[in-house]
Amino acid sequence: MPPITNKLIDGLSEKSRSLVLNRCKLVSLEVGEILCEPEQRFLYAYFPLSSFISLLALLNARQTLEMGLIGNEGILGSTLVLGVDRSAMQGVVQGAGDALRLTVTDLRQLLQECPDLHRTVANYLFVLMSQLPRSSACIHFHHIKARLARWLLMSHDRAHADHFNITHQDIANILGVRRSGVTVAAGALQKRHLINYSRGEIEILDRKGLEEASCECYSAVKSDYTQMLG
Amino acid sequence: MPPITNKLIDGLSEKSRSLVLNRCKLVSLEVGEILCEPEQRFLYAYFPLSSFISLLALLNARQTLEMGLIGNEGILGSTLVLGVDRSAMQGVVQGAGDALRLTVTDLRQLLQECPDLHRTVANYLFVLMSQLPRSSACIHFHHIKARLARWLLMSHDRAHADHFNITHQDIANILGVRRSGVTVAAGALQKRHLINYSRGEIEILDRKGLEEASCECYSAVKSDYTQMLG
């Protein structure tokens, strides 16, 4: 199995890539670690490798909603291309694993030094914000089962493994629904042998089937991404 | 009554302001005019004056959702600071009136020439995208009546008048609900003497009352804006 790299970094010129990698520190992220808080300044940017990060909108303690996922196809902290070192959402580690960490000041400097890095991060930010309207519409118009299937597919892509750990309660916070609503939806997917789970461990059995159970939003967002970032 | 100006332009240095205004053309926008389509390139950016513009997420012909409003506090086309001349959403004129129009190429050049314009538009784009998670959560968790009250307040701010024109059907498309759902919600607000309407003309009678009927999202977004852009 080849080592997992970050696709944004992979796409850079050799020169930029080495400049970036020189400033990066390999860190290992734990599930639940909070990397940035809405409205507040952040100190580090992260290029996920095997880890992935969830972007949550927090309305209050009980009402939360995931607006995006960042895996090794992206970067947490892309708002720095706008010169803003604040995040609009909470960034919390959803999948444990490695990431490359940069300080905000280093990334600021690199964005000036490497035009291709600037271009890449700007494009990524645009893709990320383009997803938000789609996510909103999906959350509003689509049913829990379809949304759950979509979320499982997105996580599967970023987890680089057929199984990952998360409880129904955590999924409920991500989808903005009741825990028992997730149990019912997940039970339906399991009955169809699309997934398998027990006590916080989910296994993906049938991607094709999940894609059918999911709304079109999964493939729509995915093709948006490839169109913009190859 | 003083003439309505654009606040982003007002905040620029004299030099930048005149550079910008030299490239602008005063245009008058009609309700329903479509200024940009999702995914597609746009040719002009707009600084609304007395007009205002709705940003719609289009899931399909029947399912639409407003994600933001741009009045004289903003600009349509802010993604150009990312070097991207595509919009993530559909921009459609919601309030008739004037706007200052710029070509994409002119704005591109101005963003390079005027650092303060670049800073301003970058900040505005950040505020705009910060609103999206809040809007999503609001759409998902809050009731139609509160969302309608919020929308009326936001439109009132940008219409610079106590009455404006829109039908229940159009509001339904904005809120992503049935037309008759809007009728019921609007009827309740009218019964409380907060608004008055008939056949596509809405009058705001009691702002304070509307603020109470609305969710906290109205004031939250407003204070976000002033914090970032003064």
Add this chain to the structure above:
DNA sequence: GAATTTCTGTGCGCTATCGAACTTAGTAGT
């Protein structure tokens, strides 16, 4: 191995909203 905590399954009544239809009331056209 007993006690406690965490995760999951399930049931029940409730409510906001839906989809669809039909009615009433203004407005505009000729």
Add this chain to the structure above:
DNA sequence: ACTACTAAGTTCGATAGCGCACAGAAATTC
């Protein structure tokens, strides 16, 4: 003045998801 149209009011059954509560099952702690 008659017609046609568009906007708004209202009803009705259906339903997805809610809030809440409780119970079983697996893991963890002591």
